[in-house]
Amino acid sequence: MCSAHRSRAQGTRVRVKILLDAQAVFWWYSDPAKISKRAVSMIEDGENTILVSAATAWELAIKTAIGTLDALSLVIDLPRYLAEEGFEELPVSVSQATRAGLLPLHHRDPFDRLLAAQAQDLSIPVLSNDRLFDLYDVKRLW
Structure with a gap:
């Protein structure tokens, strides 16, 4: 785990x-x-x-449950882990779910x-290494 890595930088950055x-x-x-x-x-x-995102928690749990990802300890402790890392949970709104359903099918992964x-x-x-995000109107960092 990388909880020791995140620290507040000094200065007036955005x-x-x-x-x-x-x-x-x-x-x-x-x-990492x-x-x-x-x-x-x-x-x-x-x-x-x-x-x-809550969608990420769901994805990790599903992939762990079906055996395509070995992440049981992460999934079980995800809320605590996110808090320790200083990460914030992002809920999914109805409008975001609707928008996702109407996006072009460049990416088959829901x-x-x-x-x-x-x-x-x-x-x-x-923040992703998946270049398929580039086909949508979003900025991808990696």
Whole structure:
């Protein structure tokens, strides 16, 4: 776990809200070396607000339940882990869910489509290595 990494920087920098995708959350928890140095720097910057969607929690739980992801300890302790890391939970609104359902089918993954809809709705970037986010009107960081 990387809870020691996030710290408040000194100065008068602009706070940026960043939405992590499920892969970024999983790697931050299990193997931060898989995350780009630029992305790690953005997550570690205590001036940034790091958001984790309820859709990401759902995705991690489903993939763990069906055996495609080995993340049971993360899933069980996700609320505590997010709090320890200083990450904020992002609920899913009805308008965001509707927007996700109406997005073009560039990305077949419903979880990532919901993250794209949330990023569009809130005008915030998604931190992800998945280039399919680039096909939507969202800024992708990695």
